[in-house]
Amino acid sequence: MPVIEFAKQREYGVIINTYGSGGMGLSDNIEETYRLGADGWIFFTERALENKGEVLQQPYPVVLGGDYLSYGKCDQVTMPNTEAVRFAVGRLLDTGVRTIAVIGASPDMHGWEDVRDQRDGTQSLRIQGYVQAHEERGLTVDWRYVIPLLGWNQHGGVQAAASMLDSLPCPQSVLCLNDAIALGAIHELQRRGLRVPADVQLIGFDNVPESEYSVPALTTIDPHVDDYAKHAVDMLIERIEGYSGPARTYTTDFTVVERASTKLAR
Amino acid sequence: MPVIEFAKQREYGVIINTYGSGGMGLSDNIEETYRLGADGWIFFTERALENKGEVLQQPYPVVLGGDYLSYGKCDQVTMPNTEAVRFAVGRLLDTGVRTIAVIGASPDMHGWEDVRDQRDGTQSLRIQGYVQAHEERGLTVDWRYVIPLLGWNQHGGVQAAASMLDSLPCPQSVLCLNDAIALGAIHELQRRGLRVPADVQLIGFDNVPESEYSVPALTTIDPHVDDYAKHAVDMLIERIEGYSGPARTYTTDFTVVERASTKLAR
Numbered sequence: 055m056p057v058i059e060f061a062k063q064r065e066y067g068v069i070i071n072t073y074g075s076g077g078m079g080l081s082d083n084i085e086e087t088y089r090l091g092a093d094g095w096i097f098f099t100e101r102a103l104e105n106k107g108e109v110l111q112q113p114y115p116v117v118l119g120g121d122y123l124s125y126g127k128c129d130q131v132t133m134p135n136t137e138a139v140r141f142a143v144g145r146l147l148d149t150g151v152r153t154i155a156v157i158g159a160s161p162d163m164h165g166w167e168d169v170r171d172q173r174d175g176t177q178s179l180r181i182q183g184y185v186q187a188h189e190e191r192g193l194t195v196d197w198r199y200v201i202p203l204l205g206w207n208q209h210g211g212v213q214a215a216a217s218m219l220d221s222l223p224c225p226q227s228v229l230c231l232n233d234a235i236a237l238g239a240i241h242e243l244q245r246r247g248l249r250v251p252a253d254v255q256l257i258g259f260d261n262v263p264e265s266e267y268s269v270p271a272l273t274t275i276d277p278h279v280d281d282y283a284k285h286a287v288d289m290l291i292e293r294i295e296g297y298s299g300p301a302r303t304y305t306t307d308f309t310v311v312e313r314a315s316t317k318l319a320r
Numbered sequence: 321m322p323v324i325e326f327a328k329q330r331e332y333g334v335i336i337n338t339y340g341s342g343g344m345g346l347s348d349n350i351e352e353t354y355r356l357g358a359d360g361w362i363f364f365t366e367r368a369l370e371n372k373g374e375v376l377q378q379p380y381p382v383v384l385g386g387d388y389l390s391y392g393k394c395d396q397v398t399m400p401n402t403e404a405v406r407f408a409v410g411r412l413l414d415t416g417v418r419t420i421a422v423i424g425a426s427p428d429m430h431g432w433e434d435v436r437d438q439r440d441g442t443q444s445l446r447i448q449g450y451v452q453a454h455e456e457r458g459l460t461v462d463w464r465y466v467i468p469l470l471g472w473n474q475h476g477g478v479q480a481a482a483s484m485l486d487s488l489p490c491p492q493s494v495l496c497l498n499d500a501i502a503l504g505a506i507h508e509l510q511r512r513g514l515r516v517p518a519d520v521q522l523i524g525f526d527n528v529p530e531s532e533y534s535v536p537a538l539t540t541i542d543p544h545v546d547d548y549a550k551h552a553v554d555m556l557i558e559r560i561e562g563y564s565g566p567a568r569t570y571t572t573d574f575t576v577v578e579r580a581s582t583k584l585a586r
Binding site: 055058067068069070071072086089090091207208209211212234237238240241244263264266267268269271 | 321324333334335336337338352355356357473474475477478500503504506507510529530532533534535537
């Protein structure tokens, strides 16, 4: 938890309140934040905020994390979701790969019209990058290879890879929208006798510790989570200590960490 | 975080206070628990409690988790550390395996006399099981294969496996004291051209989701973490709701989940 580390370096303590994670939205947790009486809160949200972010207008300092709009109501840290995927998919396309599956779409994404106008959301932003990389090269996306997935974990990766291979020819490459999905997908591909990367290349997203030690080691998009956490903490503490300027957005940089699951390295 | 899930099922919220994790001990956090005003606390500790657990005598309900003694001061949940390792190592020995390395010892464990009398601590309790399995079969432990490790993560597993193989013949089997270590060790063994399980069998501890999807999938000791969390929550809520009987200890059961990294299955 880098937020805890960076807060400690600044001599602040961290309270984590998870009540309501999952079933309920952020607005249901606001009352609890008053009871716990922290100097400020970093809200991580995994769903869109209703009411155009009014929940973010609190009497205490707030920084928003997650891939959803803050509507300019508070400081925000984000990842370069679209740009990072666009770059990584572009790298694959530029080496001559033509069939790239993407695992981790929402079940309601059946074509570009379902994604194009979305302004937030992890899946939408990343899939936009996937499509843009194709469009920039005059290539058409085969939407059969945009594979939906509900559980963003290893088991979900196994199931999505299995259902893809049961109904479609094996793609030349697979981009998984997080590393856990990718580790499941690698497992299922190899279980079926497909060689990674000789038969199918794989890229994940997150650069979790496990990605370095999978067999083969996983190429992945590193969204610089430490930098993300550091800026969330720094912006919050600035507000706590009196800064009252307009709401800011900090977007991390990214790196494609090339390992053995792809043949990208020249 | 199963504690959160089980607490939610019982309609309790969960506050996590991590300030002081790492550098400071539990006693430094007690003041903070008053400020946060929860109905009770589950303390997880990764180090021995000083003062014979006086920190555990609080005016609010307390349940202790972790592998250290509560000195009968409060309810406690534990894992069967010694028994589970004894059983798993015994299984290997009973198939004829004779050289079993264990990765994850403390750097100060050089022989049985450094371990035998320890009454708590993850490493001590698990290494005791490793030695007992040998002793029960009239076998002698080769302490060169009790490999020390500070960082219980993938990187630590890589380094420990590397340093072992640089100085000793490859053992027939390796027990890693958690799955992260094992995933790093598998990676390093395979990088050196050793086949798992043909040349060397591996067992982990924890049954984390990654263990099912490593290549090869990891045999591991499952300490029933869900059951552990459920009992921690149940015991705490019983205290919150008025139960005032003597301090109880709940120890989970365990399962050896046999996967492709061993040849245990008949």
